[in-house]
Amino acid sequence: MADPVKLTIDGRQIQAPPGTLVIDAAKRAGIEIPAFCYYEGLSLQAACRMCLVEVEKAPKLMASCTLPVAEGMVVRTETPQVAQARKATLEFLLTNHPLDCPVCDKGGECELQDMVFRYGAGESRFTEVKHHVEEKQWSPVVFYDAPRCILCFRCVRICTEGMGVGALGIVNRGVLSEIAPNHGDHLECDECGMCIDICPVGALTSGAYRYKTRPWEMEHAGTICTHCSNGCKVTLGVRNHEIVRGNNRDHSGINGEFLCIKGRYAFDFFGHPERLQSPLMRIDGKLQEVPWSRALAAVAAKFQEVKGRGGKFGVIGSTRTTNEENYYLQKLARQGLGTNHIDHHRSGDLVTLIDALSGRPNASLATTADLYNAKAVLVVAADLASEQPFLSFQVRANYRHHQARIYVVTEKAVREDAYAAAVVRGGVDGVESLRERLAREPELAILFGASVKGEELRKLVEFGSSLSIPVKYVCLLDYSNSRGAIDMGLMPELLPGCRPSEQPGMTIPEMLACADLDVLWVIGANPLARGQLASANAFAVVQEMFLTETALAAQVVLPASSAYEKTGTVTNVTGEVQRLASPLRKMGTKPDLEIIGLIAKEMGLAPLMGPWDAGKVFDQIRQTAPGYNLPLPAIASGGAAQTAALNGRVAAPSRPELIQSAANGLFESGTLGRYSKILHSVLEGRGRT
Amino acid sequence: MTFSTELEAKFARLLASYPPGRQRSAMIPMLMFAQDELGCVSAELVNEVARRIGVTPVQVEEVLTYYSMLHRKPLGKAHVQVCTNISCLLTGGAELWEQACSRLGIGHKEVLPDGSISLEEVECIGACSWAPAIQVNYQFHHFVTPEKLDRLLASLRNENPHAV
Ligand code: SF4
Ligand code: SF4
Ligand code: SF4
Ligand code: FES
Ligand code: FES
Numbered sequence: 006m007a008d009p010v011k012l013t014i015d016g017r018q019i020q021a022p023p024g025t026l027v028i029d030a031a032k033r034a035g036i037e038i039p040a041f042c043y044y045e046g047l048s049l050q051a052a053c054r055m056c057l058v059e060v061e062k063a064p065k066l067m068a069s070c071t072l073p074v075a076e077g078m079v080v081r082t083e084t085p086q087v088a089q090a091r092k093a094t095l096e097f098l099l100t101n102h103p104l105d106c107p108v109c110d111k112g113g114e115c116e117l118q119d120m121v122f123r124y125g126a127g128e129s130r131f132t133e134v135k136h137h138v139e140e141k142q143w144s145p146v147v148f149y150d151a152p153r154c155i156l157c158f159r160c161v162r163i164c165t166e167g168m169g170v171g172a173l174g175i176v177n178r179g180v181l182s183e184i185a186p187n188h189g190d191h192l193e194c195d196e197c198g199m200c201i202d203i204c205p206v207g208a209l210t211s212g213a214y215r216y217k218t219r220p221w222e223m224e225h226a227g228t229i230c231t232h233c234s235n236g237c238k239v240t241l242g243v244r245n246h247e248i249v250r251g252n253n254r255d256h257s258g259i260n261g262e263f264l265c266i267k268g269r270y271a272f273d274f275f276g277h278p279e280r281l282q283s284p285l286m287r288i289d290g291k292l293q294e295v296p297w298s299r300a301l302a303a304v305a306a307k308f309q310e311v312k313g314r315g316g317k318f319g320v321i322g323s324t325r326t327t328n329e330e331n332y333y334l335q336k337l338a339r340q341g342l343g344t345n346h347i348d349h350h351r352s353g354d355l356v357t358l359i360d361a362l363s364g365r366p367n368a369s370l371a372t373t374a375d376l377y378n379a380k381a382v383l384v385v386a387a388d389l390a391s392e393q394p395f396l397s398f399q400v401r402a403n404y405r406h407h408q409a410r411i412y413v414v415t416e417k418a419v420r421e422d423a424y425a426a427a428v429v430r431g432g433v434d435g436v437e438s439l440r441e442r443l444a445r446e447p448e449l450a451i452l453f454g455a456s457v458k459g460e461e462l463r464k465l466v467e468f469g470s471s472l473s474i475p476v477k478y479v480c481l482l483d484y485s486n487s488r489g490a491i492d493m494g495l496m497p498e499l500l501p502g503c504r505p506s507e508q509p510g511m512t513i514p515e516m517l518a519c520a521d522l523d524v525l526w527v528i529g530a531n532p533l534a535r536g537q538l539a540s541a542n543a544f545a546v547v548q549e550m551f552l553t554e555t556a557l558a559a560q561v562v563l564p565a566s567s568a569y570e571k572t573g574t575v576t577n578v579t580g581e582v583q584r585l586a587s588p589l590r591k592m593g594t595k596p597d598l599e600i601i602g603l604i605a606k607e608m609g610l611a612p613l614m615g616p617w618d619a620g621k622v623f624d625q626i627r628q629t630a631p632g633y634n635l636p637l638p639a640i641a642s643g644g645a646a647q648t649a650a651l652n653g654r655v656a657a658p659s660r661p662e663l664i665q666s667a668a669n670g671l672f673e674s675g676t677l678g679r680y681s682k683i684l685h686s687v688l689e690g691r692g693r694t
Numbered sequence: 695m696t697f698s699t700e701l702e703a704k705f706a707r708l709l710a711s712y713p714p715g716r717q718r719s720a721m722i723p724m725l726m727f728a729q730d731e732l733g734c735v736s737a738e739l740v741n742e743v744a745r746r747i748g749v750t751p752v753q754v755e756e757v758l759t760y761y762s763m764l765h766r767k768p769l770g771k772a773h774v775q776v777c778t779n780i781s782c783l784l785t786g787g788a789e790l791w792e793q794a795c796s797r798l799g800i801g802h803k804e805v806l807p808d809g810s811i812s813l814e815e816v817e818c819i820g821a822c823s824w825a826p827a828i829q830v831n832y833q834f835h836h837f838v839t840p841e842k843l844d845r846l847l848a849s850l851r852n853e854n855p856h857a858v
Contacts, residue, residue, distance in 0.1 A: 174752035176759040185759075187752045189737075 012078040027069035027080055028056055038082050039091065039120055041205050042157040043070035046406065047166055050158045054094045055120065058082045066090050092124045099129060101136045101180065103152045111207030113220045117155060136180055143192040145212050145686035146270060147201060151183040154208035160184060160200035167263075169390065169401050169420050170194050184208070195671055196266045196687050197394070202252055203262070213270045213683055217249045218242070225254060226588030227643050229575055230268035231325055231568035232674045234352075234482040235260070235373070235395035236577025238643070239268045241569060243588045248272045248569065259373045259581060259645050265394035266687070267674055272569060274680040275591065279551055281564035282593030292552075292562060297595075297603075300561050305607030307524065307544050307560075308342060316523035318344040319516030319543075322495035323529030323597070324352070324484035325677075327573030327585060329622035330597045331486070331493035332501060332630070333614065334528060337601055339500075341610045345510030349495040350530060352483035352666045354458035356491065359503060360655040361466040362478070368469060371450045371477035372579050372647050377403045379450040379477065381426075383412045383443065385433055385465065387454035387481050390420035391670045393578070396452065396479070397421070410446065412439055433457050436468055444472045452479040455668075459661030482578045483667050484675065485568065489576040492630060492648065498657040502631035505657040512663055528597055529565060531555045531676055548597050551680055566594040567677075573598065573619040574640060581645040582635055598622070695742040701731050705746070717747045721757055725764050733768040762816070770805045770812030772850040775829040778815055781822035790826055790843055791815055797847055811850050 009020040014031050021030040028038045029045070041053035049071050057066040061079035066087065069080070081087070098117065106112040121127065138151040158175065161184065165171040172187040172194035186192040201209040223242035230237045238258025242250030251269045256262045274280075284300035285292040311318065320338045322331055338347045362368050376382060376399040389397035400421065403409040410426040413419060414435040422428050427442060429435035433453070436443075443449060449472065457465055462480075469476040482488055494501040497510035513532055516522060522540035528548045533555040538545070547559040556562045568575070570590045576582050587596075595603075602617030615621055627634045632648040639646045667675060672684045697705070704727050708720040724743050729735050735758055744751045758764045776782075776791045794813055795801055805812040821827035824836030828843070835846060 171750045171752070174750075174756045176755055178760045185752060185755060187750065 010074045010076050010078075012074050012076070012080065014080045015082055021074045023074070025074050027058065027060075027067075027072045027074055027078075030074050031069065031080070031082060036082055038069050039123075040070055041116060041120075041155055042159065044159050044162070044203065046402070047159070047162040050162070053098075053155065053157055055091060057087060057090045057094075059084050059087055088124055091120070095121050095124055096129055096131075098155050100131045100133075101152055102155075103135065103137070103150075105153075108216070109153065109207035110210045110215050110220075111204075115207060116205035138183065141190070142212075143186045143190075144194070144196055145683060145690060146196045146198055146266065147186075147192055148210045148212065148215060149184060149186075150208050150210065153206050154184060155206055156182055156184075157205060159203045159205065160209055163199045163203045164194070166405060167398065167402070168195055168197060168199055169397075169423065173200060191690075193691070195390075195394070196270075197264065198266065198269045199263070202264075202269070211270065212686075213273070214242075214250045218244045223249065224588060226586040227254070227257070228569060228586040228588070229485065229577075229583045230264070231485045232267035232271060232677065233265075233393065233395075233669065234484055234487050234578035235393055236485065236575065236579075236581060236583055236645070237264055237268045237395050238583065239264060241272060241588050246589055248275050248589070257643060258583070259577075260395050260398075263395055263398045266671060266684070267394075267678075267681075270683045271674060271677070271681040273682050274550070274677045275567055275569055275589075277551070277680045277682070279680065280591060280594075281550060281552065281556075281562065282591065283564060285556075285559075285562040287560045292557070292559075300563060301600075301603050301607050304546050304561050304563075304604055307546075308604065309608055311523045311544075312342055317519065317521060318342050318346055318524045318526065319511060319519065319522050320344065320347040321513055321516070321525070321527045321530050321532055322347065322349045322490055324349055324482075324487040324490050325568060326486060326490075326529050326597050327568070327571055327575055327619065328486065328489040328493050328582070328626060328633075329573040329619045330528070330571075330601065331490055331495050332626050333598055333601050333617065333622055335494045335501065336625075337605050337610065337614060338526075340613060341605055341608065345497050345506055345508050346516055347495055347510060348497055348513045348516070349487075349490040350483075350513065350532070350667075351491075351496075351660075351664045352487050353455050353480045354462050354659060354661055354664050355480045355482065355488065356496075356499065356503065356655055356657070357459060357462050357659040357661070358466070358478060358480045359651055360659065361463045362650075363652060363654045365466070365470055367473075367475045368466065369475075369477050369650055370580055370647075371452075371479050372581060373399055373577070375450055375477050375579075376400050376452075376479070378407070379403065379409060379448055380407075381410045381412065381443070381446040381449045383414070383436070383439070383449055383451045384419070384421055385414045385436065385451060385453040386456045387415065387452055388417070388419050389452065392454075392666075392668060393452075393481055394671065396481075396578070400452075412443065414439070433461055433465060436465065440468075440472070444474065446472075446474060448475045448477075450477045450479065452481060454481050455483075455664055455666035458664050459659060462661075479579055481666075483669065485577070486575040488578055488580060489574075492576055492632065493626070494630075498660070499655070501626065501629055502633065503651055503655045503657075504631070505655070509657070512660065514663070527555050527559075528601075533558055548600055549676075550594070551676060553676055563600050564591075564594045565600065566590060566596045570594065571596045571598070571619075574623060576648065577645075580632075580648040582633070582640055582648060583645045584640050584643065695738055697728065698731060701727055709746070718749050718753075720747055721749070721754060722761070725754070725758065729764060734765045736766075765803075768805070768809070771810050772830050773812050773814065774847075774850070775814045775816040775819065777817070777819050777821070777825070777827050777829070779818035781818070781825040782827060785825045786839075787826040790828065790838055790840070793840055793843055794847065797844065811847070 040056045042050040051071045056070045058069045059081040140150040161173045164173045176185040237260035240254035283294040286295045413425045414429045517536045522543045525545040531553040545559040547556045548563045548565045549556045605614040635646040712719045740754045778787045828835045
């Protein structure tokens with residue numbers, strides 16, 4: 006490491022590594038220099054002149070966002086001359102600015118507003134008529150109001166560099182300059198809203214949030230996105246018991262500033278008019294609303310009766326419910342109902358991976374941070390940009406910031422091709438042709454899709470070991486708690502923590518095909534969208550948010566809360582456990598944890614189950630599920646903790662034939678996606694519904 | 695998109711004259727030469743140039759909309775550019791501009807219905823020493839007087855863009 010450079014900023018002695026920009030060196034010393042165009046992690050632009058500072062011996066003010074530190078440099082960030090320059094810059098930025106702060110979405114959290122307030126540039130010498138352009142809608146998500154734009158290029162850079170999409174450009178010149186979308190009058194892009202989030206002013210606004218509220222009228226709750234397995238932290242802005250905004254407000258958590266369209270905008274299932282708000286029971290052949298007490302009593306009575314005569318239960322859990330709910334469910338099923346017929350929809354062969362990793366000292370599971378830091382990344386049989394948006398962002402950021410080598414082995418073209426060190430078109434066998442190059446890497450992170458399972462997966466791990474370098478793996482999964490469903494033992498062959506079950510029960514296809522099944526209990530899943538229930542007399546109990554195909558076939562439907570109405574934890578695709586916050590509750594619904602607890606209570610099983618309190622259940626998990634004895638403060642404070650490695654064989658048959666990814670694209674998300682208007686409108690706009 | 699063999703040869707030379715990975719530097723000359731051949735920069739051309747130099751179409755749009763010498767709509771066969779910047783202004787450029795407009799009955803960036811002549815008021819074209827100056831396609835006309843301009847326009851109307 007080169008010696009640090011010593012310099013003085015605002016009279017303080019500061020050290021910084023050579024090459025550090027003055028603006029960053031100041032920031033690290035707690036001195037904030039105003040900036041519009043500078044944005045950490047993106048290429049330099051030096052377009053706005055807000056960051057001007059005085060540098061001793063320099064003849065004029067310098068832009069600190071492009072000025073590297075130098076030995077003995079003396080910098081002053083707030084002098085009358087600097088303030089005067091910033092004031093003049095602001096006066097320029099406001100020449101054509103509409104100053105419609107009272108109706109602008111950004112009002113109250115606008116960087117331009119803040120700066121004008123700070124430097125008091127309230128007067129203007131310009132008396133010319135302001136140049137006005139009408140606002141434009143570019144997609145269901147993105148609106149652009151050119152007069153408010155200060156041409157900082159942040160949106161263009163985040164889209165091109167951060168997202169790898171490049172959907173935005175800057176057209177015309179001078180006073181006519183404005184941002185333009187990639188298809189003339191509209192956008193065709195990821196609709197991630199990153200450009201909107203990064204815009205310092207109200208020039209880019211979102212279809213979901215615009216004109217709904219003033220920022221200070223919201224309450225904020227930091228929770229975890231309920232869509233895909235990547236587990237992004239999202240701040241829900243809540244007003245009048247409705248969610249009006251999603252963003253990652255303080256950039257904390259594993260995902261920093263990143264969110265895809267689903268985390269940012271597809272919270273609208275919450276308020277969908279078809280949301281179930283009352284229990285339903287089949288009376289005279291029709292599902293009719295009944296009070297909770299009646300529905301729960303009917304379920305408990307049926308469960309009791311079937312249990313009493315040794316009948317057959319089938320329990321199907323969810324890939325979106327919390328770890329606590331999953332744990333509680335399997336406990337009630339196994340210890341209360343006495344059945345091992347419990348399963349969930351499997352989207353990746355994690356079990357085989359854990360088994361194959363045992364006894365390999367140089368192999369482990371990667372975290373999302375590893376994908377940003379690994380010297381080399383290999384993507385096998387997966388379209389990250391479409392199906393694993395945050396992981397794709399991490400890998401791209403790793404390439405941009407650390408020049409990591411990215412290797413791609415996929416059947417079809419993927420976004421990673423554009424910056425990959427090598428691309429192989431074909432199946433997983435294609436990794437062989439990369440052997441020599443990969444073996445020269447100091448370390449490697451391998452991400453693989455659902456099609457790599459069973460023996461093929463074992464071969465891949467064997468290949469990884471044969472490279473004789475440290476290798477970390479990510480087994481890609483579908484939903485927000487697909488990983489937790491495995492870990493909590495929602496599988497007939499596995500108990501929590503991947504311990505084998507002594508008497509493996511039926512899998513989902515076996516339950517559905519079982520002609521004498523007495524009870525089918527489904528929690529947040531829709532197996533009948535794909536399969537048929539063979540048993541004509543099965544009593545189906547369904548906990549759901551909507552009347553899905555499965556709910557429509559039920560005897561009793563219990564309206565469940567969504568993840569945004571729950572407390573508890575979820576485990577993302579890389580095994581990182583994070584906490585949900587519940588800013589609100591849909592009237593009439595109950596969290597699945599409570600529903601399961603109430604059924605148990607009705608059956609007289611409350612002492613066995615313990616209270617339906619997420620914290621208490623997590624204590625049980627910590628004690629019984631290997632890997633989950635995690636540091637609580639990390640999780641409780643809104644961070645993530647990776648589950649510990651199991652380091653041992655998983656003595657149960659893996660069932661690769663049951664693994665099938667839903668392969669949700671950017672605008673799909675299973676049942677929740679079906680009830681998200683914003684995802685629909687994007688798909689409709691592209692003629693894909 | 696296919697171009698004439700001459701243009702293809704020009705493109706090939708251009709693309710070879712930048713170091714590997716810097717082919718995007720050929721964007722402006724490619725657009726200029728293609729515009730000369732096709733009469734304007736069409737959406738199809740934008741996509742084609744983007745593809746050949748490995749950028750997105752919107753990146754070509756950025757350049758295309760920045761430079762006033764690149765045009766989306768076809769110009770006249772003779773594109774008459776009258777300079778009204780400082781040297782020409784002092785020597786009668788503004789009057790020449792007025793005269794051209796009224797004789798042809800068209801204005802800035804407009805084209806005669808028969809497509810023979812288009813008109814544009816331009817900034818300094820680098821001919822200050824011989825002001826007032828007018829440029830027709832790539833040809834310069836120096837020390838232009840009202841009479842010279844009339845003769846020029848008349849000859850251009852005879853569909854002979856290079857005659858003076
Ligand atoms: S929504 Fe995302 S992909 Fe679309 S233009 Fe904005 S940053 Fe780019
Ligand atoms: S739209 Fe926003 S982010 Fe983009 S250039 Fe304008 S002010 Fe900057
Ligand atoms: S990448 Fe996944 S977890 Fe992150 S916001 Fe998108 S859907 Fe949610
Ligand atoms: S932040 Fe330095 S010029 Fe914009
Ligand atoms: S001002 Fe007309 S050519 Fe320079």
